[in-house]
Amino acid sequence: QVQLVQSGAEVKKPGASVKVSCRASGYMFTNYAIHWLRQAPGQRLEWMGWINAANGNARYSQKFQGRVTITRDTSSTTAYMELSSLRSEDTAVYYCARDSRAISYYRSGNFLSWFVPWGQGTLVTVSS
Amino acid sequence: DIQMTQSPSTLSASVGDRVTITCRASQSISRWLAWYQQKPGQAPNLLIYDASSLESGVPSRFSGSGSGTDFTLTISCLQPDDFATYYCQQYNSFPVAFGQETTLEIK
Numbered sequence: 001q002v003q004l005v006q007s008g009a010e011v012k013k014p015g016a017s018v019k020v021s022c023r024a025s026g027y028m029f030t031n032y033a034i035h036w037l038r039q040a041p042g043q044r045l046e047w048m049g050w051i052n053a054a055n056g057n058a059r060y061s062q063k064f065q066g067r068v069t070i071t072r073d074t075s076s077t078t079a080y081m082e083l084s085s086l087r088s089e090d091t092a093v094y095y096c097a098r099d100s101r102a103i104s105y106y107r108s109g110n111f112l113s114w115f116v117p118w119g120q121g122t123l124v125t126v127s128s
Numbered sequence: 129d130i131q132m133t134q135s136p137s138t139l140s141a142s143v144g145d146r147v148t149i150t151c152r153a154s155q156s157i158s159r160w161l162a163w164y165q166q167k168p169g170q171a172p173n174l175l176i177y178d179a180s181s182l183e184s185g186v187p188s189r190f191s192g193s194g195s196g197t198d199f200t201l202t203i204s205c206l207q208p209d210d211f212a213t214y215y216c217q218q219y220n221s222f223p224v225a226f227g228q229e230t231t232l233e234i235k
Contacts, residue, residue: 045172045215045226061223095171112219114162116183118171 002026004034004096004119011125017084020122022096029077030054033099033111036070036081039121040092048094050111051079054103059110086126093121130154130218134227140235145206149230151199151216160220163192163201166213175214176201206232 007021022034036048049060051070058070064083072079079096097115131154141147151161159179164172174183176192179199189204203210211234216227 044228045217047224047226059222097171100174100177110222112160112222112224114174114177114217114219115172116174118173121171 002098002117004098004117006094006096006119006122009123009125011127012086014087014126014128016086016126017082018086018124019080019082020094020096020124022079022081022119024077024079024098027098029072030074031102031104033103034070034072034079035097035099035111035115036068036079036094037097037115038092038094040089043092048081050099052103052109052111053079057109083124086124088126091124091126093123095119095121129223130157130221130225132216132218132225132227134214134216134230136230137228138231138233140233141206142235143206143208147203147206147232149201149214149216149232151194151201151227153197153199153218153220156196157218157220159195160218161192161194161199162217162219163190164215164217165210166215172215203232 003025005023010018012018030053033050035050039045048064049070051058067084069082096119099111100113100116133152135150161179163176166172175186175190180192191202214230
């Protein structure tokens, strides 16, 4: 079955960076985009960015532009999200999620869709 | 950016009740809306997409309706497993956005 498995919890100091991985299985990795989202305590779900797993092109939310980098490794069918200059407000559960539609569905390269499935989530705690 | 507003933020109900959660978009999103259920410690789980299409494997007591700016998620006969948190998500335009959540609790 389609599955996304994320790396484990992280504790980081303010100003540091964190890199979370998301290993995909059960489907052709390069056929779908992968999205990254986060859920901070008491906050709504927030979309951070996506990566086209076929060509590696990424697009980010303006809120995180300049601090987030999403990459992928097709040989290991793994996507990565790196967030830099961490601050306490970045404490959150970070999720990867697969786009619901194949890349071939899209004409524009804008992956606007719902998400299924999701990874299990990775708690990132930023604390001095 | 499109803003999504859910109501109510908390809903108290009993097993067997029929409940409705609403989601309003700050501008028209056609039918490009999804609903998710989330339980503590778990990732969100897709219920509905394209406003009214039921995801495979989701019980038929869940239904969605609406278009434009106003949408509803209805659970026709609450089961114990349904007490959870619910989110709407628009995917009409960049960036996708979520509602702030509705917590369904046992009365």
